[in-house]
Amino acid sequence: MEYILIPIVALLASALTFFSGFGLGTLLLPAFALFFPVDVAIALTAIVHFLNNTFKLVLVRKHINWKIALQFGLPALLFSFLGAFLLDQITSRNIIATYTLANRIFEITVLKGIVAFLLIFFALFELIPKLKNLQFPKKYLPIGGILSGFFGGLSGHQGALRSAFLMKVGLSKEAFIATGVIIAFMIDVSRISVYCSNFLKVKDTLNWNLICIATFAAFIGVYFGNKLVKKITINTIQKIVAFLIIIFAIGLGLGII
Known part of the structure; x- marks a missing residue:
């Protein structure tokens, strides 16, 4: 079953997140976690x-x-390390409510x-017409990076904040996507370096065949996303x-994500 579900999720999520710049890990991790222990799912x-x-x-x-x-x-890179450093010190003290849905417990946290x-x-x-044409001056870019990196280090959701901020700096659709990709790549390199010790612990349990299949499916999603981007406008x-950010934010605020 995992050889069907996970590649489908990887393909669809990759095509969708080609435009948004976030969400692949959010969608893929639960799919992997259905079939593997959490530490292995995170590595995969x-x-x-x-x-x-x-x-x-x-x-x-x-x-x-x-x-x-x-x-x-x-x-973003620098402050992601700061956020990650603070993670263990605050996560156990910022739960404000819990609830059960479909036999699962969800936590609503301050963070x-x-x-x-x-x-x-x-x-x-x-979405608000009076605010749509407003752009952030380039001098505020480091502030956007600080927010994205810091909260990304704390909660792992820096991609959505990055996309939200980059939308307002006047980039073309191609530059918006490409610039988001290189920033995400930089973050990935830093995360991979941190995760190396964890990879070594679970390397014997990693399903490399499934990794290859899921990666290939994600590549197909990227390929078609790249083709489609030529046919749509930056406004779209x-x-x-x-x-997607609003849907993501609602899920995050409710503790579902």
């Missing part, structure tokens, strides 16, 4: 995520806005609530991203 997801971003980078590299990538990406609020705040800039991409 990280490998597929990294390889998928590498493939995307090969396809869109010529459209990268390097100035924005560095202004945003470097602070996820803050990230959800920020995501909806940014997304509304794309912005609306898709805004909608």
Whole structure:
């Protein structure tokens, strides 16, 4: 069953997240976790995520806005380590409510609530006409990187914040996608380096055949996403991203994600 479900999730999520810049890991991790222990599922997801971003980078590299990538990406990298460092010290003390749904326990936390609020705040800039044409001055890019990296380190959801911020800096659709990809790739490299010790612990239990199949399926999703991007406008991409961010934020705030 895992050889059917996981590749399908990888393909669809990869095609969708080609535009949004986030969500592959969010969708793929639960699919892996259905069939493997959580530590193995995290390792499997990280490998597929990294390889998928590498493939995307090969396809869109010529459209990268390097100035924005560095202004945003470097602070994101630095503050992701700070966020990760603080993670263990606050996660056990910020649960504000729990509830049960379909025999599963979900936790609503202060941290996820803050990230959800920020995501909806940014997304509304794309949906409210008076705010739609507002753009962030380039000088605020490092602040966006700090927020994305810090909360990404704390909660693992830096991709949504990154996309929400990059939507408002005046990038073309190609540059928006490509610049988001290189920043995500930078984050992936840092995460992979941190995860190396965990990989060594579970390397004997990793299903490399499934990793290859899931990665290939994700590549197919990227390929078709890259073809489709030529046929849609930046306005369409912005609306898709805004909608996905709000759905993501609601799930995050409710503790589902």
